[in-house]
Amino acid sequence: MMRLLIATDAWRPQINGVVRSLEYMAVEAPRFGTEVVFLTPERFRSVPMPTYPEIRLSLVRPGSVAGILEEVQPTHVHIATEGPIGLATRLTCTRQGRAFTTSYHTRFPEYVAARTRIPEAWSYRALKRFHGAARAMMVSTPSLERDLAGRGFRNIMRWTRGVDTGLFRPRTERILDVAAPIFLYVGRVAVEKNLDAFLSLDLPGTKVVVGDGPARTGLERTYPEARFLGALTGEDLARVYASSDVFVFPSLTDTFGIVLIEALASGLPIAAFPVTGPLDVIGASGCGVLSPDLREAALGALAIPRERCRAYGETFTWQESARQFFSNIEKAHSDH
Structure with a gap:
């Protein structure tokens, strides 16, 4: 049996695609003969992240990670994020000669550039060094793979995402008592999400x-x-999706956007810019309108049948996502 330690700086109570993906991998793990152990901020003291206090940065030393690896005795290690826990785990693994895999979840250089004056090129250089020591780096979409390969990243493997189609589904009840049509956004309310582009329409x-x-x-x-x-999860979130008419995704920097397939599974057509994430998820499905004119996309999406969106959303499963994830880890180790 594989005993996989997943090191991640993103963890509950954060609500985001990284946390959701990792939680579902743990749920599916037994099906693939794997036991998952998480190394998360719950094990360490932490401080608020500057400019984004909702995210806390763990105060972690490589020595602490070495002790945890000794205690857990994992057969494989996966580093999900490039924060303090990810950095300490990477350093510990390289010191011990222990192989590991990583995943690229977030366009971190673009996020940093949106909040600071640090050039994107500097951040990409640091990320290439971080992921370069891994046996493989997993990415969610073909266009992200092409972009990162063009920047010199290597050993890239594909890992798609899924959706809980039992929870996120069309419903007859509409709980939002506001004027229709309802244009919905779900996600972090932060500068890098480009919400002004939606709200100003x-x-x-x-x-x-x-x-x-x-x-x-x-x-x-x-x-x-x-x-x-505000933030909603579970049934509360699913009912809001199903009560809306169009899902508007203004982000220019997301690598995938799990909210896109949650919306599709709920029967919502997508309006978005033609960028990485929406381009890969929507593709030629006819379930969204991608345009540099977001207003044009939002209005055009109103004509898309909800049944088509639901049928397409059902093709994204967490079972297939987990199959890719665990097989990538095994293949990355067997190839060396």
């Missing part, structure tokens, strides 16, 4: 935002006509 009906983050207060003040519902 001249659209009929109502714009609804689900999620929280450092930009929420300012956006609520700037766009008082929009409805901000």
Whole structure:
């Protein structure tokens, strides 16, 4: 049996695609003969991240990670994030001559550039060094693979994502008592999500935002006509999806966007920019409108049948995502 230690800086109570993906890998692990042990911020003291206090940075030393590896005795190690836990785990593994794999979840250089004056090229150089020591680096989409390969990243493997189609499904009940059509956004409310591009649109009906983050207060003040519902999960989130008409995804930097397939499974067509993430997820499915003019995309998406979106959303399963994930780890080790 594989005993896999997954080191991640992203963990509960954060609500994001990284956490969701890793949780589902743990659920599916027994099906693939694997026991998963997580190395998360729960094991360490932490401090708030500057400019984004909702995210906490762990105070972790490589010596602590070495002790945990000794205790867990994993057969394989996967490093999911490039934060303090990921860095300490990478350093420990390289010192011990222990093989590991990584995954590239977030366009970190673009996020950093949006918040600081650090050039993207510097961040990409650091990331290439971080992932370069891994047996393999997993990415979620073909366009991200092409982009990173063009930047000199190597040993890239594909790992898609899934959706809980039992939870996220069309429903007859509409719980949002606002003017239709309802244009929905779900995700972090932060500068890198480009929410101004959505909230500033001249659209009929109502714009609804689900999620929280450092930009929420300012956006609520700037766009008082929009409805901000805060962070929602589970059944509460699923009912909001099903009560909406179009899912608007203004981000220019997401690598995949699990919220896209949650929306599709709920029967929502997608309006987005033609960038990595939406291009890969929507493709030629006819389940969304991708345009540099986001207003045009949002209005055009209203004509897309909800049944088509649901059928396409059902093709994304966590079982297939897990099959890719665990087989990638085994193959990365067997190839050496």
